[in-house]
Every structure is written in C-alpha cells, then in structure tokens.
Amino acid sequence: MSAPIERHDTTARMSKIVQHNGVIYLCGQVGAGDTITEQTQDCLARVDALLEQAGSSREHILQATIWLADMSDFAAMNAVWDAWVPAGHAPARACGEAKLARTALKVEVIVTAAVK
Numbered sequence: 001m002s003a004p005i006e007r008h009d010t011t012a013r014m015s016k017i018v019q020h021n022g023v024i025y026l027c028g029q030v031g032a033g034d035t036i037t038e039q040t041q042d043c044l045a046r047v048d049a050l051l052e053q054a055g056s057s058r059e060h061i062l063q064a065t066i067w068l069a070d071m072s073d074f075a076a077m078n079a080v081w082d083a084w085v086p087a088g089h090a091p092a093r094a095c096g097e098a099k100l101a102r103t104a105l106k107v108e109v110i111v112t113a114a115v116k
Contacts, residue, residue, distance in 0.1 A: 002021075003020060003021050004020075005018060005019070005020045006018070006019040006020070008053065008054070014027050015027065016050060017050055017053065017054045019054060019115070022114060022115045023062070023112060023113070023114060023115070024051065024054045024055075024056050024111075024112065024113045024114070024115060025112050026047065026050050026051070026054075026110065026111045026112070026113070027110070028067075028108045028109065028110045029043045029044075029046045029047050029050070029108065029109050029110075029111070030043055030100070030101075030105050030107065030108050031043030031044075031045075031046065031107065035076075035106075036068075036073040036076045036077055036106045036107060037076055037079070037080055039105070039106045039107050040076075040077050040080040040081065040106075040107050041080055043107055043108070043109050044080065044081070044084045044109065047109060047111055051111070051113055054113075054115070055115050055116055056113045056114065056115055056116050057113075057116065058084065058085065058086060058089065058113075059086050059089045060089075060113045060114045060115070060116055061085075061089070061091040061111055061112070061113045062091055062092065062112050062113055062114055063091050063092045063093070063111070063112045064091050064092075064093045064094075064109060064110065064111050064112075065093070065094050065095075065096075065109070065110040066081075066093065066094070066095040066096075066107065066108070066109050066110075067095075067096060067097070067098040067100060067107065067108045067109075067110075068095065068096070068097050068098070068106065068107055069097070069098070069099070069100050069105060069106050069107070070097065070106070071097045073106055073107070074095065077095075077107055091111075
C-alpha cells in the first residue's frame with residue numbers, strides 16, 4: 001500500500017505543499033519587491049518558510065526550477081541564489097525565461113525537497 005499524500009494550505013486551485021513518500025513538492029514561489037534582487041530574496045525566504053513547515057530545509061532540496069521574466073536578470077538572480085544555497089548542497093537546477101502570471105513578477109522558483 002502506498003503512503004498517503006499529504007496536502008497543506010490547499011485551495012480549489014492548488015496546495016502550497018504536497019508530501020508523498022518522503023518527498024516535498026512546493027508550489028511556485030514569487031517574491032515582493034521592485035528589483036530582481038529583492039524579489040529573489042523574498043521568494044527564497046518563502047521557500048525557506050514552506051520547507052520548514054514541511055519538516056525540511058534548503059540543505060535537502062533535490063531539484064529547483066527557476067523561471068525569469070527576462071534572462072538579462074540571470075546574473076543578479078544567481079548572485080542571490082549562490083549566497084542562499086549552502087556549500088555542498090546545490091540541487092539539480094534548471095532556469096529559463098517565461099511570461100509570469102503578473103507583469104510585475106521577475107522570478108518564480110519551484111522546489112522539490114526531501115524530508116529531513
């Protein structure tokens with residue numbers, strides 16, 4: 001028998017956290033602020049909070065997908081990302097350009113992590 005699927009902060013559209021078989025799936029996180037630096041910092045702080053709520057941490061991230069509204073922000077986003085990821089714990093990662101849900105958004109991060 002398969003382990004139950006746990007859903008947290010669920011609305012009709014999505015769950016902020018889904019857990020199954022020791023794996024945590026977070027919904028896409030965006031951040032507040034006017035610059036890519038501010039938005040990335042806030043976005044990653046939200047990831048930290050959700051991971052903590054789910055019983056994990058950034059050291060346990062397995063994979064991250066990052067969407068940028070404009071790839072010219074890649075270096076600035078990476079500066080924040082590189083300072084945030086603990087040494088020796090870099091996850092598998094992809095980054096691409098996409099039209100995000102609102103024009104003011106510059107970055108969205110989707111994370112999959114293991115439970116501690």
